[in-house]
Amino acid sequence: MSPQRRHRSGVALAITSGLVMTLAACSAPASADDQSYASWDEVVAAAEGQTVKLWMYGGDEQGNAYVNDVLVPAAAELGVTLEQVPIADTPDALNRILSEVQAGETDGEVDLVWVNGNNFGTGKEAGAWECGWTDLLPNMALTDPADPLLLDDFGTPVDGCEAPWHKAQFTFVYNSDTVTDVPTSLDELLDWARANQGRFTYPAPPDFTGSVFVREVLYSVSGGYENVPLAFSQDDFDALTPALYAELQDLEPSLWRGGETYPQDSNELNQLFADGEVDFTMTYGPATLTELVANGTYPAGTKVLTFDEGTVGNASFLGLASTSGSKAGAMVVANLALSAEQQAAKAEPDVWGQFTVLDLDQLSDEQRALFEALPESPVVPSYDVLSENANPELAAAWVTPIDEGWRQLVLTQ
Secondary structure, three states, rough: OOOOEEEOOOHHHHHHHHHHHHHOOOOOOOOOOOOOOOOHHHHHHHHOOOOOEEEEEEEOOHHHHHHHHHHHHHHOOOOEEEEEEEEEHHHHHHHHHHHHHHOOOOOOOOOOEEEEEEEEEEEEOOOOEEEHHHHOOOHHHOOOOOOOHHHEOOEEEOOOOOEEEEEEEEEEEEOOOOOOOOOOHHHHHHHHHHHHOOOOOOOOOOOOOHOEEEEEEHHOOOOOOOHOOOOOOOOHHHHHHHHHHHHHHHHHOHHHHHHEEEEOHHHHHHHHHHHOOOEEEHHHHEEHHHHHHHOOOOOOOOEEEEOOOEEEEEEEEEEEEEOOOOOOHHHHHHHHHHHHEEEEEEEOOOOOOEEOOOOOHHHOOHHHHHHHHOOOOOOOOHHHOOOOOOEOOOOOOHHHHHHHHHHHHHHHO
């Protein structure tokens, strides 16, 4: 993919966002299907023979391999045909569902979606998601019912509208062979970028990773996440973001290629890091680093950067489309994905390396042993270490205004 160029038109983004926002403003018609179930046994019986289409970002090779090589055959053993539909971005799935909602479709093309953040919040408001179904999943008992990461998704109550899939911790990654003066805070990282011209950059928002980087800078210039209200208000936005954009404008000339272009997405930034063009990359999924170093994609000196003030943590979910005609099959797949066996397999560094959403205290000795057998990484600290001092995500309503402000005040200035 080509880098995100400054002065680039936002037409494509506006079209995509426009559909979502327009439909979000409409009242969703009530579901007219009869896919209601009183017990898990009824769900399992109805799921037999159904085909479930899982729409998910297709740019993660390990994620694709996990779904197609591990999850798909396990679903088949339960009588459900699972098909992955790789997409470029989650709004592709959301827009499809919202179009079907508007058309009154009850057997749509989307069944499950890998989702979180503002895509979930916008979709919930517009009636894109089936809600109140996750209590039926037997494997929800393996999660902590009080875990705040599983109760709210970027400030939007989950309300049984999506099933947890895995946890994420935003992490900076550096090459210790080239970075010897290691920053210990985001403020120090930005100073390092200014002192090492052209060796740092970040993906252009609204890329998911670039967007969280900008929010991390907002926390930093505000003196910590405690000083940024999680719920959005225009007054808070107007008061807090001038310092954010001033900081990023000041940083821009020091970035890779002088800030004239930005990586379009995290994949492009990762490739720059792999090729030695920059000394840092960043990710929501640091557990994948182990395999990337082992297979030679990333340099042997790759290390995780931890900050004194912590970084943002969240969880990813599987949303069930309100227009799905295979809701029982989708629920069986969501429950399967929450099983100890699938969560442990997905956590294997050479499979996908994702952090589990399960509460290990809720597992049997046999189930817990699956996680205890996972290899320790020479690259990535444990999730407990990574998530220490974790920062909360801002409410989804913050995300689009911050990203749009970046486009207007940083990209096009």
